[in-house]
Amino acid sequence: MVTSLLVMKGIVKRFPGLLANDNIDFEVAPGEVHALLGENGAGKSTLMNILSGLYVPDAGEILLRGKRVTITSPKEAIELGIGMVHQHFMLIPAMTAAENIILGLRSPKEPWLGLAEAETRIRALSERYGLSVNPRTKVSELSVGEQQRVELLKALYRDADLLILDEPTAVLTPEEAESLFAIIHRLAGEGATVIFISHKLKEVMRISDRVTILRHGRIIGTVVTAEATSAQLATMMVGREVLFEAFPKSGGGSTVMAVKNVTYVTAEGKKALEGVSFDLRESEVVGIAGVDGNGQSQLARIVTGLLPPASGRIELLGQDMTGKTADCFIRAGVAHIPEDRNKMGLSGDMSIAENLVFKSIDQPPFSSLKGFRLHHAQVREHALKLAGEYDIRSAGVNTFCRNLSGGNRQKVILARELSQTPVVLVAVHPTRGLDVGATDFIHRQIIDARDSGCAVLLISSDLDEVLRLSDRILCIYEGKIMAELSGKEPDLERIGLLMAGKGAEE
């Protein structure tokens, strides 16, 4: 057996009221792609943050290349050749890719910046690993996939040979994910070692050599990927079998929301939406299938009142809602699971309990005297109930949301939106970053909402999700609805073509 590159032994990490890593033994061989799998809040990010110097463990030791090391800061981790790409990028938007990459490093030509030399080296690295990015472009002008490449380059530039990727594909389009996999193969081929965190079993099966599974802060086991099936992995992960059974499709009832000929033009003058029309009906899920960035973001914001359309009409139960504020949409019963949970869906510096009520705070029982006096006891009780129902794992409902794991943050949003028994639910990537168990749970909640009469607009770049939940499917491409298909046995090939802008009728 080859000696391990990395051994973590007996790692313990405690947060107030919570044991995030419970005596973890973890080992990685040199040159392998090692996947880390586990439910939301299992402690994956915590373990990797320990390795990259962001957290200091309460107990345990780390051996790197056979030598015992202590890592107390990201700087030390980098010196040891450990580089981490966090799920939320840590780049400075106003600076160029190259400037971001050399940030914090000593220039060999001090006091000059040595930007030209840096750019040459960056280009060489890009070439070698197939990480194409223009070093002179400002980060704010890069797509998410490109920003991720900058993060990778940043690590490689510092000579990292152990790369940690925390849920790198959660924010990528399928194409971008494909090219990331190619890059990971290249990296492994060049001798680098990669630790890869993902909730998508398909990806794990495809890309990794071995998989380690975590549950409730403990190691369940490590298996060789080639000898495992995704069903097995799922079972190890959640401790029970996860059956993705099909849901019965629904015919839908009367029209609840009508979107009529909606157009939207961005500040740069680009047509993000063009003549979009569709109905949302009672007890029906309408799925929008499309590659990210084809107008879905704008559509979601328009039908929830966050963005006024350039032209066109939104009607809710026969009433004109065009140009009304988000508040009016909320009052009329339009729930919204937003695209970016951290930026919009939650306030990280407020508690779980407060985040669970911020849309209904002015209503009884959370407040009285016409929405003046706040009732903390009721807010708390409500939070305890929802935390139980939605399995929100934390040290308690007074925990700040910023201290929640990615998946648990999403559950807070879902709990808030679904607990209001909405008339319309606009769900954008509702299960992004959620583990398989939680994904199944959320899907059931959405179907339950549908069955009790809710009209659902599902916007997701995960085609499997769209197919599983939708009663009708609309394909979107460059801001236009290309075609409508029935959710019953849809023609997959046709959807693929439509999403690529081909094969529309007329």
Place this chain on the structure above:
Amino acid sequence: MKKIARASFFPVLAVMLALLIGAVLILIQGKNPVLAYGFLLQGALGNKGAIAETLVKATPLIFTGLAVTLAYRCGVFNIGAEGQLLLGALGATWAAIYLEVPAFLVLPVSLLAGFLAGGLWGAIPGYLKAKRGLNEIINTILLNYVAIQVVSYFVTGPMKEPPGYFPQSAQVPQAAWLDKILIGTRLHSGLILGLVFAAVVYYFLFHTTYGFSVRLVGTNRDAAEYGGINVPRNFVLAMLLSGGLAGLAGSVEILGVRHRLMNGIASGYGFDGIAVALLGNLHPVGVVIASVFFGVLRTGANTMQRAVGIPASVVGIIQALVIFFVVAAATLKDPSLLRLGRREKGEDKAC
């Protein structure tokens, strides 16, 4: 209990570090820091009169500290408490001298006028931020200078006391004075008013839905917008109330201590309010405690200077260091403080 210990850890640490460095500075001047601090404490707390004087200084700081706290909780950095205080002082003086109301109403009407004048002065940058997206930090700073000139204009012009030798207003009528609450000292009922307002601000922030909205806007503006909250209105509201509180600082200083308007009346209470708010952990209770601490420094400084011969400016340095360490500690705890005023508030924690 544990919560209190955690909340006060960094402020206490910041104060100790600042005092430590202050001690080094005193040593460098060849003086004994223990002795110097001893005199400082004696000067501030040594007898009834000293304690009263400390509390007299703490009173306007409570108001300005609350003012900065309230705005900050809404994500607005109000550097303009100094100017709002001045306008409040002007408003209160004007109402007390020129408004003809029954005697028992003179005091409340003056306070109200002070609140409104400061509030409107604060609402200007609030409105500009809400409607035009203009940076409130710059606007509040600039309005401080305008406020100084406005007061100067009034005390040398329309409100100048006859016969007009000094640039100051007439004395406000006795009916408008805040009662003394400790015989033989300058301590007045403005202190009690300050404590009442600390309780009111606490209740507003943490027990009303308006305060809840303010805090949501302050912690994540995008989430507030998404939650159907009228963000611009909250900016204006927060700055109106914040300015009003700072205006009250000026009012109680006039009605409780000076009894007339003159130049230089703000004497840095507005700026120190920023330090008080930060040292007080942006919490009304903390603000009260921090105000008393700054009152001690202000009052004790002169005694120290006289007794040991160290310039009182050492105290200024200590105050500045306290702010420095508090901000440093706060950013350690919460990097988002560094980004205050920036529109995008993403998350910084990996997951």
